[in-house]
Amino acid sequence: MISAVAIALTASGTTAMAAPTAGNPRPAALAPVAADAPRGTLVSVERLRTLTAREVAAELAGDKAGAWDTGAVRYGLTTYRIVYRTVDPHGRPTTASGLLALPRNGERRLRTVSFTHGTELSKTDVASVSTSVWDQAPALTHASAGFATVLPDYLGLGLGPGFHPWMDVPSETTAALDMLRASRAVARSQGRELRRDVLVTGFSQGASAALGLARSLQDGDDDFFRLRAVAPISGAYSFRDAELPALLAGQTEPKASVIYSALTLVAFNRPHHLYDTPAQVFRAPYDRTIGGLLDGTHTGREVEAGTPDTIDALLTPRGRAMLAHPTARLAAALRTADGVCTDWTPRAPIRLYYADADEQAVPANTAHCHTALRARGVHAPTINLGTPDYGGSRHLGSQQAGTAAVVRWFRSLG
Template sequence: MTLTTGAASADPVRPGDRGRLVSAERTTTLTTKQDVAAALTAAGFDAAAARFGVDAYRLVYRTVDPGGRPVTASGLLVLPRGGAPALRTVSFTHGTVSHRSDAPSAMVGAGFVSSPALTYASAGFAAVAPDYLGLGAGPGPHPWMDVPSETTAALDMLRAARAFVPRTGRALGHDVLVTGFSQGASAAMGLARSLQAGDDRWFRLRAVAPVGGAYDFEHAELPALLDGALEPKSSVLYSAYLLVAWNRLHRLYDSPAEVFRAPYDRTVEALFDGAHTGPQLFAGTPATVDALLTPHALAMLRHPTGPLARALRVADSTCDWAPAVPVRLYAADADEQAADANTDHCAAGLRSHGAEPTVVGLGTPDFAGSRHLGSNVAATAAVARWFGELR
């Protein structure tokens, strides 16, 4: 099933353009709940919430880039093959990927980044999972950990889903339950704040459940990363991704040699072009942060100033508001990639505004030897149960 409504435009953004559907293509059908359960189990996810078969679609839609210019993005929409005609919506924002084909909409069936959306849809929700900018079918490089563009991409994906769903004989209700993992935890908080602020007149925030987030890069994540408290190779990749992606947005350095040691100063930027795979990133980077970064870069990350400090204040503001809906912050114990202090700081920030978040400890879940990845699996099952209880 392929529907096309137009092509991306280079003209200035016009009122109503954001979220306009460009195309929709069905990518996966799992006919029965048993088919969904088998796919989720094979991917390492809990299938207890499966109630319906599902249909999955890749949507391409209009949105804006970090500078407010028109661009297209893509995302995954998964609908249950049963249940009520009017569907409650779950927005799931995924964790870090670097290759554009690792985005949710590029996966056929159940993969690590698409299985949460399949889980929520099979439980009876409309599951909406944006790829973000520069991933999936979106052009250009991905602006990693740029919460403003993650928020606009997620909000406009909801609008595109609302435009498409009636073509399947269903409709989206007003309520949106927001969740996301790792990078997507900050994105989820950004989207939730946007929805509560009334940035869309149709959708209404109902609950928030981010998982394993790096909500406080400056005061929690970067200190742990630089001090060796987190898994070394992940710290290498995250610090490289941050510097490369944010240099494109905020001009942190003039030459790669200022921040990356030789020989990586000649190769690291190209690794984050959306065309290199995870194994290529692993092979193309050293084992430790000290072997990757120059003394200047280490000092810059330890004591941010200028453009970096300003960008961090934006990225680290996602818990600086007062949700008027239930909030649960999910986290594994001793997460090796997202420092535990991130969740503590987020909860404290929300409470300082009068909110009452619940911190849900996930224990020590494991996926491929990682508690961080395991938290995505464990929380998906827990969040699906909680969302199902909310009316």
């Protein structure tokens, strides 16, 4: 799945970027954990915030880029930063981080929501580290409605080491599944229990990740958790046949198109070796700078300032041809990403949420996914969110409108 992500958020600065909370302690370590400990083993956990229902509602309603719906707010909540054992794209042991939000509703056994986030350029722009309303809102919305809410940072973001393997659905899936396992342990330490059924949702890049996690749960990859329903929002599920052509044809917001094109070549080159030197695909001077800009240590504004305004100013003819007509290794990687809609048959309820004229994740992605699922006999209604706006972005607005719609649907499932 790729794509469209919170680039408009990070690149255009529609939301304040939170630096890692200066002065906040890092998560408190538990007993030493071996590098080969089972996946999902807790490495550290730290309680971050406890909010009343009124404080949750005030935070959601007070977002300067656009107020979030507070209609589902019923309870206060407590959030926890978690670091846990997982595996990298090659199956080697590593760690990842994420945020767990538990409602303060007096219930011991909690329904569970997994939310996977959209693209972030900086390691710090994720829910376990950032304090921006944008990053916190999905956790606040679902937890205050009564759900235990699990938000993995993915590999290489938050407190995770190394580079983030962007749009790598297999590692997004393992990170999300292992975050569920670690969250179950934290809940137990608080005298709570996560129910087996998981309600899965995610936005943009995280929409594909949500479908990857849903497929994993349905396949029985965990002995405890199972899939209850899945509701992805504004995904780029057809990266090769819908999203990349739209980027190259100028059908998406220009700066987002530039950054997504760069991300595709840089991120996919790391595991798949698409080119020998950056100069083969990136024009000067970007061939010397683009890899460093996208290493996770730069803010969206820095990436925006360090990239050109058009794809043709960024890419060499070879670079553009590689995206227009993917072959060999890139084609294989894109087949894996696009397989979230084509390679399985969901048996749980599923809805696909999207916005009209999305300037980043073009609606053709949702149409492709819907058609692929229908061909497998799956009833997957597409839910049109209209033309929502968040800080001038319809794409980001779809996360805001979609989060409100999804929490209502999840509550109706019982």
